[in-house]
Amino acid sequence: MEADRFDRTVxxxxxxxxxxxxxxxxAQQGRVASISPALDGPANEGHTCLKGRFAHQFTRSxxxxxxxLIREGDGFRVASWEEAYARxxxxxxxxxxxxxxxxIAALASSRGTNEECxxxxxxxxxxxxxxxxDNCSRVCHSPxxxxxxxxxxxxxxxxxxxxxxxxxxxxLIGVNPTQGHPVVGARIKQAALRGLKLIxxxxxxxxxxxxxxxHLAPRPGTNAAMVLGISHVVRRDGMIDEEFIAERxxxxxxxxxxxxxxxxxxxxxxxxVAAADIERAAHIYGEASNASILWGLGVTExxxxxxxxxxxxxxxxxxxxxxxxxxxxxxxxxxxxxxGSSDMGALPDTYTAYRPVSDEAVAxxxxxxxxxxxxxxxxxxxxxxxxxxxxxxxxxxxxFGEDVAQSDPDTAHVIEALENLEFLVCQEIFENETTKYADxxxxxxxxxxxxxxxxxxxxxFQKVExxxxxxxGAKTDFEIITTVSRMLGHEMGxxxxxxxxxxxxxxxxxxxxxxxxxxxxxxxxxxxxxxGTDSPILYTTRxxxxxxLGHFAALPYKAPGDAPDHEFQLVxxxxxxxxxxxxxxxxxxxxxxDLVDRDWLEIHPDDAAxxxxxxxxxxxxxxxxxxxxxxxxxTPRIEPGHVFTSFHFPETRTNLLVGxxxxxxxxxxxxxxxxxxxxxxxEQPAFTPQLVTA
Amino acid sequence: xxxxxxxxxxxxxxxxxxxxxxxxxxxxWVPTLCFDDRQDPFGACRVCLVDVEGSPAxxxxxxTVCRNGMRVNTExxxxxxxxxxxxxxxxxxxxxxxxxHTEVAQIAARLGxxxxxxxxxxxxxxxxxxxxxxxxxxxxxCISCGRCVRACDEVQGTFALTAVGRGFDANVAAxxxxxFLNSTCVACGACxxxxxxxxxxxxxxxxxxxxxxxxxxxxxxxxxxx
Numbered sequence: 001m002e003a004d005r006f007d008r009t010v011x012x013x014x015x016x017x018x019x020x021x022x023x024x025x026x027a028q029q030g031r032v033a034s035i036s037p038a039l040d041g042p043a044n045e046g047h048t049c050l051k052g053r054f055a056h057q058f059t060r061s062x063x064x065x066x067x068x069l070i071r072e073g074d075g076f077r078v079a080s081w082e083e084a085y086a087r088x089x090x091x092x093x094x095x096x097x098x099x100x101x102x103x104i105a106a107l108a109s110s111r112g113t114n115e116e117c118x119x120x121x122x123x124x125x126x127x128x129x130x131x132x133x134d135n136c137s138r139v140c141h142s143p144x145x146x147x148x149x150x151x152x153x154x155x156x157x158x159x160x161x162x163x164x165x166x167x168x169x170x171x172l173i174g175v176n177p178t179q180g181h182p183v184v185g186a187r188i189k190q191a192a193l194r195g196l197k198l199i200x201x202x203x204x205x206x207x208x209x210x211x212x213x214x215h216l217a218p219r220p221g222t223n224a225a226m227v228l229g230i231s232h233v234v235r236r237d238g239m240i241d242e243e244f245i246a247e248r249x250x251x252x253x254x255x256x257x258x259x260x261x262x263x264x265x266x267x268x269x270x271x272x273v274a275a276a277d278i279e280r281a282a283h284i285y286g287e288a289s290n291a292s293i294l295w296g297l298g299v300t301e302x303x304x305x306x307x308x309x310x311x312x313x314x315x316x317x318x319x320x321x322x323x324x325x326x327x328x329x330x331x332x333x334x335x336x337x338x339x340g341s342s343d344m345g346a347l348p349d350t351y352t353a354y355r356p357v358s359d360e361a362v363a364x365x366x367x368x369x370x371x372x373x374x375x376x377x378x379x380x381x382x383x384x385x386x387x388x389x390x391x392x393x394x395x396x397x398x399x400f401g402e403d404v405a406q407s408d409p410d411t412a413h414v415i416e417a418l419e420n421l422e423f424l425v426c427q428e429i430f431e432n433e434t435t436k437y438a439d440x441x442x443x444x445x446x447x448x449x450x451x452x453x454x455x456x457x458x459x460x461f462q463k464v465e466x467x468x469x470x471x472x473g474a475k476t477d478f479e480i481i482t483t484v485s486r487m488l489g490h491e492m493g494x495x496x497x498x499x500x501x502x503x504x505x506x507x508x509x510x511x512x513x514x515x516x517x518x519x520x521x522x523x524x525x526x527x528x529x530x531x532g533t534d535s536p537i538l539y540t541t542r543x544x545x546x547x548x549l550g551h552f553a554a555l556p557y558k559a560p561g562d563a564p565d566h567e568f569q570l571v572x573x574x575x576x577x578x579x580x581x582x583x584x585x586x587x588x589x590x591x592x593x594d595l596v597d598r599d600w601l602e603i604h605p606d607d608a609a610x611x612x613x614x615x616x617x618x619x620x621x622x623x624x625x626x627x628x629x630x631x632x633x634x635t636p637r638i639e640p641g642h643v644f645t646s647f648h649f650p651e652t653r654t655n656l657l658v659g660x661x662x663x664x665x666x667x668x669x670x671x672x673x674x675x676x677x678x679x680x681x682x683e684q685p686a687f688t689p690q691l692v693t694a
Numbered sequence: 695x696x697x698x699x700x701x702x703x704x705x706x707x708x709x710x711x712x713x714x715x716x717x718x719x720x721x722x723w724v725p726t727l728c729f730d731d732r733q734d735p736f737g738a739c740r741v742c743l744v745d746v747e748g749s750p751a752x753x754x755x756x757x758t759v760c761r762n763g764m765r766v767n768t769e770x771x772x773x774x775x776x777x778x779x780x781x782x783x784x785x786x787x788x789x790x791x792x793x794x795h796t797e798v799a800q801i802a803a804r805l806g807x808x809x810x811x812x813x814x815x816x817x818x819x820x821x822x823x824x825x826x827x828x829x830x831x832x833x834x835x836c837i838s839c840g841r842c843v844r845a846c847d848e849v850q851g852t853f854a855l856t857a858v859g860r861g862f863d864a865n866v867a868a869x870x871x872x873x874f875l876n877s878t879c880v881a882c883g884a885c886x887x888x889x890x891x892x893x894x895x896x897x898x899x900x901x902x903x904x905x906x907x908x909x910x911x912x913x914x915x916x917x918x919x920x
Contacts, residue, residue: 004794004795005795005899033898033899034896034898034899036887037887039731039732045732046731046732046849046887047732047849047850047882047884048882048883049880049882050828050880050881050882050883053828053882053883053887054827054828054881054883054896178880182880182882186849186850186851186882189851190848190849190851193851578880579881591827591828592827594827595827595881
């Protein structure tokens, strides 16, 4: 039936969030005419949200980059691909010979495919000779990856979205699925309507709280105390699984000693959540036969974000609610390929499947495959790259699909770093805040224009197929990266991304059975055995650690990196809204702006009254590092003492407000706790967003 | 497990399986109109009628549960004649014939419903809600199958759509008949996806004016400045 209406229909995977909806993209005259959900998509089961279904007009925006641009004076001029490639190769070669390979770094993209991320890491490691490669999961779920590996062994969700359908209880902490992950949000809502008991923990009263049995609103930055308090009650009231703890874990005694101090009363002091509610949450979770825990960036983007994820692992292990149907730990990943970009080894310290660059056997395997010697020392992560650029050690960066000047914290610091580079390449679909500092801008492809695989939040490799061609002179990222590498002297030897996938599977035992044929329409969840058997549920019999045991972590609550004081009285939390996606590069170029056209500052009526702010007023928001202005939305959904805003519109420059505080283990920025001063604009001269130091 | 015969073939299905699912599993086609696999069976349209031996009249396959020893005929002439008449009557209320790609048009074609209705009469008057940037509602094409309402409830969980009116005036409203844009609609599009008549569809598929975001992708000549 669709054949009569459209020229071409391909089944692909959505390029917005990490849910990984399977989509049917219908093209007409070289444009995407419509998108509908694939009925057999395992993550979406015939559903999508307004981003996946409707927000595709950006692909044909006249603002798309359609030819390479080279810096000339204060602006850019159009250049041929030959010239752009030649400039990149000559500059990178020069910088490498003058300052060594470690003066060059690259950022892979969690928006790109697995194959592109793998190719860029290979280019850095084999063609340049450095491990200076990182990706944007650094600023979102790197704490999750770190903690899951530390506690359980593997860096991924322990189950699948279908576990939500089989759970009796779901504990949601620091995640707002109906806005950030709408299709999983709809799944949770349907499950709740059928009787799933929801506990929501968030400083905002999220929509799902209305469908739950209990909502807890801890002060931002006190998640650790919250989880320790629940664990305390679970243990005190005997809701633990002693057999599971004895047979499958270690370190429980040390945790018990720590838990003694986290009585509900003590936790109430820290979090502001009533002791009785903490007891209730513990009993609802502890008494369930099956319970899953879901979290998002509200857990990770904190100074001790990775530790909170370890504490959540504790809770699941002490109650034996892990490794079985309905009992899963499900981190909801923000971007379509946050899971995959890290899986692929686009990290400064690991090859594919998180095998360390210092591991001699692994390094030798890649040396043999790629035919070049490879560095054993780990490279720089994103914050270290910016510091090194400012310090003069890092000279060149190749940034693929990430607008660091918009989305990374402490914008002033990022811009100083970019300005200090001798050479910056941006591979992008639109000009953005970061490309302003580029020397060469390469026009690349959106997800509807390329082939390869994405890995969703369930560890599921899924196929991506091109519905349309890249616009004008733009090229696929795969072609660009493999060409640059070839011109740098390292031929990767692939014709299509499927050849890359074959190499990834061949060199990575965990992905051994992943192939174009085996992926089919439903994809495969790693680890995938050579015969194509995949793993919807991890750890059914053992954890993926040396002795097969899960490790309890006795980690106390520590205060967040920022706190309100006399001058900065409110705590700002940042996040997403349904209609827009991250820096808004795509969704702002669609009719989604007709639905939401700006970032709002949500403020509680009590605070609004105290500060003489009315609904719709323009307000100034000032932090210790920056200042911006926003329109106020007065709503009781946010707790008193807190304000919330999204970061979708570049004119807001929300990240001007965020300082340097970051996760102690992974350097993931503390986006979620920023002390701010909010006041009506009338009280001071009108500011446009600017840096305090500027 | 339950054992039954469908069109002469022995079939074994789990307890609680509907005749429709069992027939589909057995590779038999049963026409449906108000059915969507993503939703609970509704049993409103009576297009999925099949004959069960011993039953006084054809039964709806989507809401009838399989029982041991049932002998089912999915191509019973009475059932098919009634199904065809229902679809013909439904279409006769539309001011224009349904577009060929729509589910209702395809079922009509497969059931041999004549292009010219045998029972012409009053048709729905044209009423459009085109304010939403993505979703278009052409109320005159609504056949009150309820699929959009159930998609909003059972798939998305937003409850933005409601069945309104009675008899010939039955229709569907977004919000308090305030249109999509002013309702609680989250624009997931599940309603447009399930609608069998294009009463709810995408603005861009209606043809007509292009989007302001559709401004061609010719070679760019603009030199950007910092």
